[in-house]
Amino acid sequence: TTFNSAEVGYEAWSMMNYPNHExxxxxxxxxxxxxxxxxxxxxxxxxxxxxxxxxYWQTLHRWIVESEEYTYGEHQYLEEYITVPKKGGFHGKKLxxxxxxxK
Numbered sequence: 001t002t003f004n005s006a007e008v009g010y011e012a013w014s015m016m017n018y019p020n021h022e023x024x025x026x027x028x029x030x031x032x033x034x035x036x037x038x039x040x041x042x043x044x045x046x047x048x049x050x051x052x053x054x055x056y057w058q059t060l061h062r063w064i065v066e067s068e069e070y071t072y073g074e075h076q077y078l079e080e081y082i083t084v085p086k087k088g089g090f091h092g093k094k095l096x097x098x099x100x101x102x103k
Contacts, residue, residue, distance in 0.1 A: 038073055039099050039101070040099060042094050043094070047082075047092040048091075053093075071100060071102055072097075072100070073097075076098065078095075078096040079093055
């Protein structure tokens with residue numbers, strides 16, 4: 001599902017693990033994607049944080065600007081929502097910034 005705002009567009013992804021089975025969707029709003037990933041710098045947003053996650057993204061951006069080994073990658077930025085089994089809802093998240101080696 002795609003969410004658009006003036007700042008950024010979002011796609012909500014759900015991991016599907018069906019070994020030895022093809023995943024097919026008849027719903028015109030659902031797109032099945034194979035994701036190979038890539039190299040990412042990550043930061044955890046702690047459980048219960050309810051403020052603006054902008055400060056966490058800024059920490060990742062400061063790190064990449066100061067890095068002598070990595071620069072921005074060109075693949076997808078991601079946010080991984082973390083859940084705790086049997087607790088319900090989201091309990092934190094991980095921000096993933098695409099990077100690539102300068103070497």
